[in-house]
Amino acid sequence: MATSSLEVPPGAVWRTEPLEQRLDDPPPLFAVLGAHPWAGASTAAAMWAPAADTEQAWPAHPTSTPLTVVVAQDTVKGLRAAARVLREPDEGLAPPDAVVVGLLIRPTRPGRLRKDVAAFRDTVAELLDDRPVWTLPWLDALSGQPPVLASWAPGDVPAKRDGPLDTVVPRRVAEIGEQICTRITTLRDQHLAAVP
Secondary structure, three states: OOOOOOOOOOOOOEEOOOOOOOOOOOOOOEEEEEOOOOOOHHHHHHHEOOEEEOOOOEEOOOOOOOEEEEEEEOOHHHHHHHHHHHHOOOOOOOOOOOEEEEEEEEOOOOOOOOHHHHHHHHHHHHHHOOOOEEEOOOOHHHOOOOOOOOOEOOOOOOOOOOOOOOOOOOHHHHHHHHHHHHHHHHHHHHHHHHOO
């Protein structure tokens, strides 16, 4: 759980209110922090039932999960913002119990990533040490106003083929959700093994 009654350091952006919880769902398992406006955090959080959007702030409420996935666009500007956010825990600008689970990259256009952006992405990934970088697929339906989105939950069987986003979670989105949850289980097990 996030630490209570801490003073937010100057220059830090913390969400001191609880993360939003879906009706009849358990509290969010992980937070999705957009590194910049339009990063795609709210869309990603909507497609994963165990997630909540932090609205570009570190989760810092005592009842909020400290487990955070940082999201950025696949542009140099987006990746610079991600690098800034990924450095914040080491700079004392994130809550002390904040845990970066990994980095999620959202494409801004279909097709291959430009070589300079791919090289910069690899440089930013070095800030993660052994933590993963996931890339969402390009989804035409999300290029405009996002529709009401279907939501993946742990244990859901992925659809055999992609379909309308309001009824089917794309396979790759479900796979990433499963990988995030597996990563969180590993982190929890490592933490429990380290506790005397």
